Amino acid sequence: MTTKIELKAVVLSGGSSRRMGRDKALLPHGAGSTWLEHITSQLSSLDLPVLVLTIHPSHQHLLQHKPGVNVQRDANPGAGPLQAIAPLFPAHQRQALLIAPVDMPDLQADGLRQLIASWKQEPHTAAVAHDGERLQPLLGIYPGGRTQRQSMLETVAAGQNSWMTWLDQIPYRAIGLPPEQLRNCNHPL
Numbered sequence: 001m002t003t004k005i006e007l008k009a010v011v012l013s014g015g016s017s018r019r020m021g022r023d024k025a026l027l028p029h030g031a032g033s034t035w036l037e038h039i040t041s042q043l044s045s046l047d048l049p050v051l052v053l054t055i056h057p058s059h060q061h062l063l064q065h066k067p068g069v070n071v072q073r074d075a076n077p078g079a080g081p082l083q084a085i086a087p088l089f090p091a092h093q094r095q096a097l098l099i100a101p102v103d104m105p106d107l108q109a110d111g112l113r114q115l116i117a118s119w120k121q122e123p124h125t126a127a128v129a130h131d132g133e134r135l136q137p138l139l140g141i142y143p144g145g146r147t148q149r150q151s152m153l154e155t156v157a158a159g160q161n162s163w164m165t166w167l168d169q170i171p172y173r174a175i176g177l178p179p180e181q182l183r184n185c186n187h188p189l
Contacts, residue, residue: 005123005143006095007116009043010088011036012081012138013054013102025059025102035105036062040069042109043100046116053084080161081138082152089152090144093124101138103184111181115141118175126172131179137163139182140172 013025013036025036033041036052036059043050050069052059055077063069076083085099098116100107119127119141126148128140142148148170155166 004094007048007098007141008095009046009048009050009098009100010085011039011043011050011052011100011102012084013052013056013059023056023058025054025056026062027105029105034062035102037066038105039100039102039107040066042107042112043098044068045109046112048098051088053088080163082161082163082166083156086152086156089142089149091146091149093143093145096123096141096143098141099138101184104136104139104182106183107139107181111177114177115139115175118173122173124171126167126170127175128167128172129177129182130174131182132176133179135164135167135174136177136182136184137167139177140175142170 025034027035029035029038031038040050040052040063052063052069052071053074054071055074060071063071074084075087085097088097090097098112115127115129124143124145126140126142129136151169152166155169160166
C-alpha cells in the first residue's frame, strides 16, 4: 500500500530585491499580471494550496482575493530562504513542500507538472530543478520527515544560511526541466 503524501506549494517572495532596484514580485508579467500573480496562478492551476512567504504588505493586498492562496509574513526577514522555510518545514513524512521563487517569471505549469511527476517516482527524496548546467535549488520538492527537518534546523542553528549546505545533507535528485523556464531574474532586463 502506498501512502499519499500531501504536497503544498510555497512561494519565496520575501527578498529585498536590491539588485533589481524594486520589488521583483510586483514587476509586470507579459501575461498582464505581476510576477507574483503569475507564479501563484501556475501553482494554483495544479490544485495545490499555495503559501506566499513575504515581508511586503503589498503582496497580501495583491493576493487577498485569490482562492487557495495564503500570504504569511517571513518570520526571519532578511535572513534568506533557508531561514524563511525552516519554521514551516514538515516533520511528518506524509507532507512535502514544492518551493518556488518569485523571480522565475518564465516558469509554467507544464514544467511544474514535470517536476511533480519526477518527484512522485521517489517521493521520499527531494527533487531539485536542473537547467542543464546547474541546480536551481530554490525550485524543488522537499519531502518532510524528522531527518530532513532536523538537518535543516541544525544547519540554520549553526548560522549556515546556504540552501546548498543543507541540500548536501539530504538525499536529492536533479530533475532536468526546460531551461527557458528556469531563468532567474535578479537584475533589470
